[in-house]
Amino acid sequence: MGRPVIRRDLPGWKLGCRPNIVSDATAIDVCEVVLVMYVIASVQPNAAVNKDCDFITQTPLSHQQHHKHSKLIYKSENMPEHIKAVDIRGGTGELDALFINAETPKPTASEGQAIVKIKAFGINRMDIIQRRGFYPLPPQAPKTLGVEFSGTIESFGPGDHGAFKEGDEVFGLAYGGAYAEYIAVSTRMLLHKPSSIDFTTCAGIPEAWITATQALHLVLGFTKGKSILWHAGASGVSVAGIQLSRVAGASEVYATAGSQDKLDFITSKLGATAAFNYKTQDWAEEIKKATGGKGVDYIVDFVGGNYFQKNQDVAARDGRMVLLGTLSGAKVPDADISQILFKRLRIEGSTLRSRDEIYQGELRDRLEKYIPDFESGKLKIFIDEVFSWEKIQEAHKHMEDAKNLGKIICTIP
Template sequence: MRAVLVSRPGGAEQLYIGEYEKPHGTADDILVRVKATALNRADILQREGKYPPPKGASPVLGLEMAGVVEEVGENCREMWKPGDRVFGLLPGGGYAEYAVIPGKMAMPVPDFFTFEQAAAIPEAFLTAYQTLFWIGRLRRGEKVLIHAGASGVGTAAIQLAKAAGASAAVTAGTEEKRNACLQLGADVAVNYKEGPFLEKVKAATDGEGVDLILDFVGAPYWEQNIELLKPDGRLVLISSLGGSRVEQVSLAKILAKRLQITGTTLRSRSLYYKTDLTQEFASFALPRFANGELRPVIDRIFSWENVQEAHRYMEENRNIGKIVLTIP
């Protein structure tokens, strides 16, 4: 089969389409002819040699896909049949003509969705669902601050938080991104390039602060995050794109406010964890995609022949929502 490969660790110019061994599944898997996949920051890190795939995962880039079932493992025949349209989360291997996924982790593509729309869902929405509800324990009536609100995970988290009856504040880096977040349902949107977000979010919450923060930035936001959290607040660290070292940390406010700080990654979780997460998410979200309450946000669609351009576009941080690759 053909797949996007990496000549050697480095920039986007190292990506090319070449021949790679077609994957083979077990009795618990289905083989999917991939029609679309989507970019994630992890793809860039892996391309640069900074984020190796988990043990046993495909070394091919790509953490999600949508496509058509070609082969069905013996234990999956009551769930799927050849020709079914499916989408789902992968530990790797999405930038290829074929991918294998456990039958229990695949989800049906809604009749009214394109493959491109379906491919834009898994990583963003499952990460958002996990961090909001499984780790962040967000409840109706609470307030959440979502950093990188215009990212794939950010745009998903805004919608999920609102669907659960919570209030959502976000940070974003341009007025276009800020307005896009407001249109998705964010109650407050702060342009972080215009100065610290702390006072603006605090004012918008009547001085109370927030119950939960989802943070991709890390060290530069540490002090503002701790200050902004209410008593018993939760901080979920999803990434540290701005840096991972915080100098001269004081534990006083963490203790005084009984704060809980959790770091998480989804890719390295066990199959059982990701299966349970997928199935719970599908029960919650698929009906809401059907009625329009939730929707994938796609910034641009590239053919995989233009994968280098797509990676450069993500590295420029220009996208609002997901960047999708089509695979002919």
């Protein structure tokens, strides 16, 4: 009993100080030291800690002593590690309900997943809708907001992770959880970050560019030489979509927006054929004039109800429209659907977040092919504003005000 007890090989230990309090062979709890100095000073006067941070005691504590002090000295190995993440007081609410919760359990990686330490994340319109409690989440989505991010891989769950390794700088798309210090995400949805593009910029790529690719190529089936209209022309998705339309060989690219600075941005920076102010112009009449009455072959709409009739008016014969949002509401007032019949129009709704990983993975592969164009500047990523994540309320306010020209990003120090 007078011989020191030194334990080095307890299974399940994490790196760090390891206690070696032994009461008897059947009463050993594998715990982490929380207050080593408390142990040394108050519990076992003859105890010490060696250079390897092993706990050494001349007189092992009794079973009763161990349990008397364990609440103060230890935290159990199976207690979750905590991280900081943006949370919502009450579960849903307005932007003043957002706060950083330092008691969020750290996610764990399951089969095929990685744990990524996040450097930056993007703000999207769906985050506002989810915060207010109106977004139908897919079953695999955590409650934490955010679907796009950049960062470094910390660790992996079981399974094959392809070309990725610990320490890799990546960006990617997730079903949720990006407003946090760490995220568990499928490695299928990760991409290696180019060395020439910073973390902040990369965080603004996944959601917008994958959604635009989905709308343009998978849903609409875009054909070279056709014309297209992008509503909400200065939004992240349309900023990507206008550029992708030009690269794909669109004959004309039109857009709508709500201010002159946005119209100038859309035409001068993105290269759209023309852009129209929906607040001061009859955009439908302007597009019909610009196309000689023919209309446009493809329409990408985020607005919904208020635009439904005018979208039919400006659609060309055999035109196609994809609905990606309902910003003006889901109700269509006094609808006349006759043009759908006579023009042989095809209208389809689509969301990205509800799609399975196989579908999203195919879009991820398409996005990877754009990386050389991002690096060369052929395709441009426009960041409107960067906030520290401590200012998450301001970031959401900026999105709600709809004054942004491109992406809104939050960084984590």
